[in-house]
Amino acid sequence: NAGVTQTPKFQVLKTGQSMTLQCAQDMNHEYMSWYRQDPGMGLRLIHYSVGAGITDQGEVPNGYNVSRSTTEDFPLRLLSAAPSQTSVYFCASSYSSSTGELFFGEGSRLTVL
Amino acid sequence: TQLLEQSPQFLSIQEGENLTVYCNSSSVFSSLQWYRQEPGEGPVLLVTVVTGGEVKKLKRLTFQFGDARKDSSLHITAAQPGDTGLYLCAGEGGTSYGKLTFGQGTILTVHP
Numbered sequence: 001n002a003g004v005t006q007t008p009k010f011q012v013l014k015t016g017q018s019m020t021l022q023c024a025q026d027m028n029h030e031y032m033s034w035y036r037q038d039p040g041m042g043l044r045l046i047h048y049s050v051g052a053g054i055t056d057q058g059e060v061p062n063g064y065n066v067s068r069s070t071t072e073d074f075p076l077r078l079l080s081a082a083p084s085q086t087s088v089y090f091c092a093s094s095y096s097s098s099t100g101e102l103f104f105g106e107g108s109r110l111t112v113l
Numbered sequence: 114t115q116l117l118e119q120s121p122q123f124l125s126i127q128e129g130e131n132l133t134v135y136c137n138s139s140s141v142f143s144s145l146q147w148y149r150q151e152p153g154e155g156p157v158l159l160v161t162v163v164t165g166g167e168v169k170k171l172k173r174l175t176f177q178f179g180d181a182r183k184d185s186s187l188h189i190t191a192a193q194p195g196d197t198g199l200y201l202c203a204g205e206g207g208t209s210y211g212k213l214t215f216g217q218g219t220i221l222t223v224h225p
Contacts, residue, residue: 042215090155104155
């Protein structure tokens with residue numbers, strides 16, 4: 001069972017470059033979300049989606065875009081990377097929009113130089 | 114944004130010792146979850162508590178939700194090196210309906 005799959009696992013960008021972090025889940029979960037994890041700050045919610053075609057902002061949305069064209073996929077886009085976006089990014093999904101158990105991917109470590 | 118304060122931030126103990134991790138907030142949560150994360154992996158759910166005063170046990174781990182649903186604790190009895198990891202509490206409810214707010218985490222190291 002694949003669960004939540006994130007790609008790439010590691011990425012190095014230069015300031016101003018753009019990229020997309022991919023997230024796919026095969027559990028038919030309606031709820032998907034993106035978090036960033038920084039030392040001493042736990043997990044902070046970037047964007048989330050309660051179903052295909054619906055997205056909303058979390059705690060730290062600036063500099064990131066998302067879309068949800070299918071139930072399975074929830075890509076996170078950085079349009080113009082900044083050093084402050086250096087972090088580990090986690091995609092997570094859940095069965096329902098009211099929070100049940102979150103299933104996390106293995107994370108994507110992004111470094112912006 | 115509802116804040117969850119976890120303490121301590123770091124915990125280094127010997128195998129066999131007991132420990133307690135605290136998760137506190139000024140806000141009321143409809144539910145609270147505890148996750149454990151190992152290096153290079155995503156967090157994995159340990160337990161969800163939903164009722165004020167609720168106590169749940171998972172082998173040597175005991176989780177408690179405060180009566181007012183503003184705080185929670187995780188107690189580990191006779192810690193083992195395999196318990197080493199990052200422990201995160203996460204709450205949902207109030208102004209954060211449908212979204213989980215995570216605490217900063219507690220890094221636990223259990224030495225053999």
